[in-house]
Amino acid sequence: MASHQLIVDLFIDPKRALTLDDDTWVPVILVLRHQQLLARFSYQFRGAGVFSRLSSYAQHHLRNAEIIADKQYRQIELEAAELTMLLSSINVTPVFLKGAAYALQPHLKPGAGRTFSDIDVLVPKKDIPYIEQQLALFGYLGEPISDYDQHYFRNWTHEIPPICHHGRGTVLDIHHNLVPLVSGRAPQIAAFEKHVIKTKSGYAVLDLPAITLHSLMHLFFNEVFKHAFRDLTDLHLLFTDFSEDDWTQIIKLSAETGFMFELMLAVRYCQKILGTRIPPWVCQQLEPIAPNAVRLWLLDFIFSYTLRPNHPLVSSKRQKIANFFAFVRGHYLKMPLPILFWHLMMKSFFAVRDAIFGKHHFNPKNSANR
């Protein structure tokens, strides 16, 4: 039977895959597909030279995932070109973030086999009304969302509700900051703007230290851990390519923007779970950031479970408890208490309503066929 440790071991040592029989592959494939990691693992197996010796069942499903991921990898270039061109006429240069940014830089390890459901871009806040207008002209429109969610996005977060290209289905997440404003932790975005570089094809992205810092802020300053394990493997692959100077830069940038604590967590759990190699001097510098033993024990409890593969087949009761703690912690980090109470009250009202009347009855996307 598969366990989350087996999935972790397969990432650390892809050669382990040779020992798996089909009865073990079935749950492994399910967990990896659920975590959007099938294609990444497939490329890991190829890198280790074991892919062609895996069972035909495993190869079949891994290859399917590679083909889908490759298509996205090819397509992102076209999407980025169109978006950059459309916004250049209103003098805005979108900075591509996360999955799209990895795929736009072939030398970055997390790009190959990484799938993503939307394209994230960073733009100046003052330009957002013009950007929405300009993109609407070319087929990017908002999807129906509830009034409460609209209010939530516009007033409290760091992004606007997603917009979607009506022909291709491409979903765009437009950000004006990297963490929600309501948290009081949103950094001066100018600090990140200094780290904007152009790719060979001319698209704006963050440089390696800044893209990594954003990735770890996203992972540790969050309440949803559905793809946490994938995000942890992103960090591992990014850290693996760090030069000494990149380490100096990420420490400087995280100190400047107030995310040293998250950097410490990222380094700690990459090491603990994936055995990532971190220069000793970096660990020394981060050591004073660690909290007291009790808090550290609690954090270890939460993250040693939530950062592992998540799927009903491999999740233990402890993982569920840890996920709940992480959910509460994430909300607490993001929202001042009065707003948090209000938000949770609204969300639980909606949950009770849905429990009574059926989950999909009030879905704004579904209003046509009620």
Next chain:
Amino acid sequence: MNIKKKLLLPPFCFEITTNSHLVAENLQKIYQFSDWSSTKPADYQLSLQHANGIRRFLKPQAQFKADQQEPFQPMLATQAYAMLEWGMNWCIASHEMQFVVIHSAVLAKDNKAILFPAPPGSGKSTLTAYLAFQGWRLLSDEMALIIPHTRTVQPFVRPICLKNRSIELARSWFPNATFSSVATHTHKGDVVHLSPPADSWHAATLPAEIVAVVFPRYTAETELEIYQLNQAQSFMQLASNAFNYGVIGSEGFETLTSLIAQVPGFEVCYNNVAEVANFLEEELL
């Protein structure tokens, strides 16, 4: 009570969990010739469950899931079986990238296969049902699985999905055939699944070579009109019916262009399926 069964539908193996009697009974009926005790590992884990909530006493709903994914909104509990069939199609269309998958019926005689790609409403399934019960072998009703860079089509034998008026027609033609229960008021109207004859099920692993592509179009006032299409017309129609053409890229393009270069393409307008069958048997085989 939950029932969990493994159902081998070559070339794929499904594991199906359901608490719906309607679904379990229909599965047993429609797939009576299938292998229910395969030792192959399951490719897709599907579940069809009655949804929870007080709502179930008012207007019972059913929910389809492929592992943890829920691609459709819940439907009425009486539509659960049709939903499972569509869910199986969804799994193949969204995950299987190593065949060129076309929205098309496939029927064969002597392993010479004809593709019938067509959008809904073209009378494709009625024609499929007629041919399948007139000595043709059904390879697929909804999806043709073409092996890349060949003219070979892999069977994926499944029931034929009949809609609205064609249901009564098929019942009158084949009174002894096996029909599922009716799913009324779906987004496609009333729907019934019809199990093809035993011969089609027994040959479910036997591939066939494509010899022609026929785009059927039911038109009540036309007796029989046949147009031969040029390669560009055939290609465009075929590509617009391909599920995964956009994803698999050059492999799909090359397979379809070389297929179209090798086999003729026709558009057939008809109001009588027997005349179409005559044309196919006399001119194309």
